[in-house]
Amino acid sequence: MADRDAGTAGRTPAGRDAELSWLAARLSAGAPRESSVVVLRGRAGIGKTSLLDAALAARSDTVVCRSAGVAGDAAAASRGLLAALREAGAPVADPEPEPDAFAAWYEDFAAWAAGKPGIVFAVDDVQWCDEPTLRWLSLLARRATRLPLRMILVRSAADGPAGAAERLSDLESWYGTEVLDLGPLPTxxxxxxxxxxxxSEPGERFVRHCVEQSGGNPLLLREMLDELRKVAAGVAPVAGSAAGSALIRSLFAGVPGYARTVATAVAVLGGQDLWMVARLAEVPVRTAETAVEVLRSQHILAPEGLAFRHDPVRDGLLGAVDPAELSRLRRAAATLLSDAAGSPEEVAEQLLELDALEPWMGDLLRDAARSACDRGAPWDAVRYLRPAAAARPSDAGLAVQLAETVALLEPAGGFDLLLRALDLQRDPAERARTAVKLGRLALVARRCAAAVTVLESALSELGAESDPQLRVSLEALLCLVGIEDRESLPKLGARLRPGDDVVDAGHLAVCAVVAALDGARSRQSAEWAIRAIRGYDPIADDSAVSATVLALLLADEVDVARDELSRVIELVPAQRSEYLAFRGLLGHWCGDLTAAAADAGQAYALGRRADGRTGGVVPRIALATVVAQQGDTAKAAELLREADSPQLWEHTVMRPWFQLVDARVHWASGDLDAALALFRRCGESLDEVGIGNPLLAPWWFEAACLLADDGQYDAAADLAADGTGPALRWGTPRAVGMARLATAVATPGDDRIGLLEEAAAILAGSPARLEEALAEFQLGRALVEAGDTAAARARLRRAAELSLRSGDRRLLHRAQQTAAEAGIPSQVKPVATLSPAERLTAGLAGRGVSNRVIAERLFVTVRTVETHLTSVYRKLRITGRAELAAALDQTDDGRPGVLGGVR
Incomplete structure (x- = not known):
């Protein structure tokens, strides 16, 4: 039920000024668009609804559509919202429409909403809403980011039907959602x-007792103060006793003793069926029924079921029980629940309250932990396992289970616990299996150096008669972990047995990435990576994913890499932040900065909410890479400062890439000396770990461009020559084209034109859109210097088109500036700003294809289609699909106009 009795509606709740200001700011018409959904969470009686009442009371210019979830009537909230919409004059939709029907309704709704200063959808007790209602709210929240719409969802932290938390997770974890957890009132x-x-003014002792016994819960506090109104201010109400005891005495005044005994049994069992309550209270079932009716009549128990109206009353009742008697009741309750085949977690909650555990209780706590993990609550699993492990310190299996569970929440802590668990194991095979777990965790916790030592030891302990598959898995994992260990990476070649006979997916992934990092066999590397993808199951073990994707990216097998990242993003939620970041880097690699920014931004947001398995280094560097390319060097520098941590220096791959992006930021800021020093330091970092691929962090290419722009052609030519050999050895069109481009920019005078033409042609046959745009720009500038303005127009136009479509604002500005200085008129049309993915999506939508069909044709999710269309509408300054066809046809030949006068 909504906690309206925790305060007076429309009145500022006491002690909630900061929370009220925070909520009011999000309801303001000028509030940032990211916070379009706010979730208010807290225990019953904590004042959630009164806070919302006060915030809405101040918004007289806002259309408020308010409803509430009702226990036992899952569709009540949607009916209330639709009724409120109808009363406000808005179009009304089916809460579970077909996608096309929703899109049609949304266009009408958007047109209605656009003229309103503010709209609020407020849903109390949202945990009682059914799945269609929540899906409708989620879809609306994502579509309405440009409308003056806010959603306020009020949720009890404890109440709700089974599965409520999972149904709400989509809304609560969306990057546009902010959560306000209401805690106890301050003193x-x-x-x-x-x-x-x-x-009158209360004394300090009086206030302290009120805080302690109410727990800061406004509802219970008011009930307490009603009982204590006659007590003189400044003195504790009952010396040596708690105010809560007085409240319990007041609540149970006139209640028969058997009823209090039953109430205590209900408090211990936490809402089990009446038969079990009667057994624990040691009374007949009929007596228990009578007691429950008495307790309901006194407003102690809720009208339905076996639950207290307010949790503090239950806590106070248990606090009044003698500790020895309470321990006896807990043990009896655990036995009853276990004998009745109750859920392991229900039994575990009883056991956690005991001072000492019996042997059988440890196994039950382990079962409870597995159950908690299955429902996605590892924090509860840790609560169950810690006391069990403390009671059985020599149980290696229990120690491993605790370590794996802790690792879900804190990878570094789980890693340390696994190291301790290894000390408890004596059997080499068991130690090897635990070492495999440790190695996989090391890739997440960035503890690869320590893991290499453990894996090598475990491998040496395995006898010749050991499980061959275990040995293969251990060897493959040792190589995967070794890739991320700066000391081990140069030695990996001796461990590998590359060849067509290799079938283990992990081993294939290592062969692929080592060959890619070596920079010698691009086609072989790609073939091994593709075979690895076919051989592993990322749900069971995703340790090979990053290595495989890196090999595919360097080999320019970008479609396969993108498909694999999209797959694991959906299948491995614990690693979603890092895989989104990798897909963002892939988008940058292919010159689609709009998609790259969306992925990297979402990865960064997820990483900030919870460190998860990545610690935030890769998402920060990915986002810095994209925003630096888009021209926001200040934000890129800030992100790099956040990423610069001891964890970064454990990365063999991300460390040089970090230095490369840092150099780009200094170059864009005008600090050429620092940029050049960072480019060279990047090259040294690659040499330190034996990475020979010229594309992983192409410092030589960018440093050559910097020196050439500064007129230092000889130094630029030296760097271009150093990079050309490895680039030709790697042999992809991107690598060869970049080598030709570096040589061209380092060549002064008109001789560079032919080299630039060759580089542009080679890069046009690769996914390297950013490098192709740079080649076209350099060629256009060289033609301007040579006096061939007509030819320069075409090249500068091509450079501008590619820059617009990719989102490279820096190069776009340079191309436009060069054209202006050469007297070439410039004109940018909105359609030219669309990325390739957005243009393809918009073209299909403009022909009337539904979002679902577009998603199927493009092999993306419906949400991705919606994101692209939202961006398209913003860029083209239109409101919906009906205007798409006309907006896309902006030039006579169907191409976006960039530089006027060029055809």
């Missing part, structure tokens, strides 16, 4: 309420 607010109740 100052308790003092203010006490002052209001007793009519």
């Amino acid at each position: 100052s607010a308790v003092a203010a309420l006490a002052r209001e109740a007793v009519g």
